[in-house]
Amino acid sequence: MSASGHVLVVDDDPTVAEVVARYLERDGHRVECVADGRQALRRVLDRPPDLVVLDLMLPGMDGLEVCRRLRETSLVPVVMLTALGAETDRLVGLETGADDYVTKPFSPRELALRVRSVLRRARAVPPSAGNAGILRDGDLVVxxxxxxxxxxxxxxxxxxxxxxxxxxxxxxxxxxxxRDELLDRVWDWSFGDSSTVTVHVRRLREKIEDDPAAPGRIVTVWGVGYRYEPTGERP
Known part of the structure; x- marks a missing residue:
């Protein structure tokens, strides 16, 4: 399955946008660049891209607010560009629905690899899908x-x-x-911040648990990580 596609780059720095676009085009993507968040939201609505590369620091409406608004109407994958060492920014970006992040200053080649990985994951249909393609636990069906x-x-x-x-x-x-096992086995990340897993677990709990503050499905195993505990119910 091809991992190339239409990528919308949102960055108010024309030099950064040009470099990012050039590397993504070399990787086979069709690239469109816009310089502010409001224009990005209009473009996603008018012509939905396959992925958005979104800078955190934008004039007028910052990247976090753009991501929040995108998630109200769209599941388009988002790779966020954040400042080096700004862990809080990265975590908040993931909390608002970003799929991945790259820290500045960044390697354009690394960004291109992250974009390809996120696109491949978003489009993937596992070869085991068929009869084993429906997963159930109580009122939860995947x-x-x-x-x-x-x-x-x-x-x-x-x-x-x-x-x-x-x-x-x-x-x-x-x-x-x-957390490291989940990074590796779920997303094929041989490197990365394990707090990414923590954020995604928190977001999932908000969507599948009766009480996210006292989760019964995705439980914390202290000193280890996480475990899924089936409800034992069936619809």
Whole structure:
């Protein structure tokens, strides 16, 4: 499956935007650049891209607010550009629905690899999908082939990374995984910030738990990581 596509780059620095566009085009993508958040929101509405590269620091409306507004109407994958060492910015970016982030100053080649990885994950249909493509736990149903999840018959709004994590945990009930194992096995990251996993677990809990503050499905295994605990119910 091709991992190239239409990428919208949102950055008010023309030099950065030009460099990013050049590397992404070399990687086979069609690239469009805009310089502010409001214009980006209009472009996504008018002509939805396959992925958005979004700078955190934008004039008028910053990248976090753009991402929040995107997530109200769209599941388009978002790779956010953040300042070097600004861990809080990275975590807040993931909290608002970004799928990945690259810190500045960044290697354009690394960004191109991250974009390709996020696109591939967003489009992937596992070869085991077929008969094993429906995962169930009580009122929670995950259709792997259709890349959709439902709770109580209501479709859940999940980013590609949230969906991948939920499907993986459902396939391995009652097994504890460290954060590093989840980074590697769910998203194929041989490097990365394990706090990424913490953020996605928190977001998933808000969508599938009766009480996210006292989770019964995705439970914390202290000193290890996380485990999925089936409800034992069936619709």
């Amino acid at each position: 259709d792997v082939a259709a890349h959709e999840a439902f709770r109580g018959g209501v479709r859940l709004t999940l980013t590609a990374r949230e969906f991948d994590l939920l499907a993986f945990l459902l396939r391995h009930p009652r097994r504890a995984f460290t």
